[in-house]
Amino acid sequence: MKTIFHIHKIQFLSLILLLIMASCKKEELMYEDKAGIYIDKEKFVGVRDSTSYSFAEKANTVMLDTIYIPVKISGNMSPVDRIVPLKVDENLTTALAGTHYQILETKIKANEITGRVPILIKRTADLKAKQVRLYVKIATSAEFPLQIMNTKTNNTFNGEPVGTYVPGYLIKLSDQLLKPDTWDASGSWFKLFFGTYSATKYKFIIDITGRVVWGPRARDSAESPTAAQMYIYLAKLVSALYEYEKVNGPMIDETGNQVTFPKL
Template structure:
C-alpha cells in the first residue's frame, strides 16, 4: 500500500514538472550584431569613398562585425539596409553576409559601382547611412556600433599622409615630392591605387592592413610614375598642374 502511494507521488511529481516546463518555457534569446567602419578594433565615425580614386567598375567599402550573445550552432545570414542619404545617386550592392557556426567576428564588403561617365559628387559631398536589418535571429548592437556612415566624393584631394606620417609609416612626399591635384591624379591612373599608406618593414612577406604598401613597393611606384611621366612628356610635352608648374617626381 505504502509502495503504491509512493509510486503515485513520484509519477505526479514527474507529470507536474513536465507540465510546468511546457507551460513556462524559457524565451529564446536573440543575438545582437555590432558593426563599425575602421581597421580592426579602431572605430571610425565615417569612411570617405572617393569615386575619383576608382577606375570605372566595382569597388568596395569594408566594414567590421562582431556577434554579441550566444555562439551560433549553425551558419546564419544577416542583412544591411540603407536608412538615409543619397541612395538614389549611388550604385551600391550588399554582399551575402554569412556568419559561420562558432564564428563571432569578421569583415564584409558593401560594393560600390562606378559606371562610365559617372559625374555625381564632383562639386558636392554625399552620404549614405547603412544599418543592420533586424530579424528573428539578430538585433542591432550597441548604439555607437549600430550604423555605417559612408561619405561620397568625386574629386581628387590631398591625402592626410602626404606630408605627415607617424613611424613606422613614411610620408607620400618622400617618394612623390610636392603635392598637386594633377600629380596625384597621375599617380592614381598610373598605379591603380589611391589614398594608400607606406609602411616600413624588413619582413619578406608582411601582412599589411587594407590599402597599405611597403617602402619597397613605394619605390617601385615612384619609378613607375617617372617612366610614365617621361612617356607622357615625349608624346604631349610637359604635364602642367593646377598651379601651372611642371609635374616632376624626385
C-alpha cells in the first residue's frame, strides 16, 4: 500500500505540473498574438530620449528638414501593412502642429518589423527668439493594441540590461546656436578636437571654419567632416585664436573661463 500511495502521489504532482505548464503556454500564446510597437531608441546616437535641433546650424536657405523616428514591433509580423500610431503628447508639447512640424503617416510594411516615421520640421521666425518642444509617443491602436511602457538597452552587464528607455521622445526645436547633444558623447570629435563646450567657443568655431552642419558627434553622418578636415579646422582655430589674443588678450567665454583648444 505504501508503494502504491507513493506512485499515486507522483502521478498527482505530475498532473499539477502539466496543468501549470499548459496555463503558462496559453498565456504566452495570448501575449504573442497581441501586437505592440515602440520607438527603437537603440537606433539613436548619443542621447537616446531627446534631441536638440537648431536651424542656426543649417544654411540660411534651409527652411524645412526631416527628423526620422525609428520604430519596431513586438509580436508577430503581419501579412498586411499597419499604420504606426505615433502621436503628440499635448501636455508636454509647445510646438504648433502645421506651423512648426508635421508628422507624416507611416506604415510598417507587410512582413517587416521595423520602420521610420518622418517628422517634417519647419523654420519659422519665432524660433530665433525661443525654443519649442515636441514630445511624441506611441499610442495603442486596433492594429497595435499592446501598450509597451519601457524598453531595455541591448547592452548588458552581468546578463542584465544596463538601462531602461522611457516610451516617449522629445524634440527641442529652435533657430538659435545651441550645444550639440552629442558634444560630450563617447567618441565625439567635438570633444576630441574642440575640448570643453561653451557658446562663445562654438560661435568662434563656426565663424572660423564656416561650417554650420556637423552631424552627430561630428563624425556619424554623410554630412559630417572627415578626420583630415577636423585636423585642418583645429589648426585654423588655434591660429585664429592666437591672432585674436595678440590684439585682445585671452578670449573669455560666457562662463568666465578662457577659450582654449586641445593639443593633439
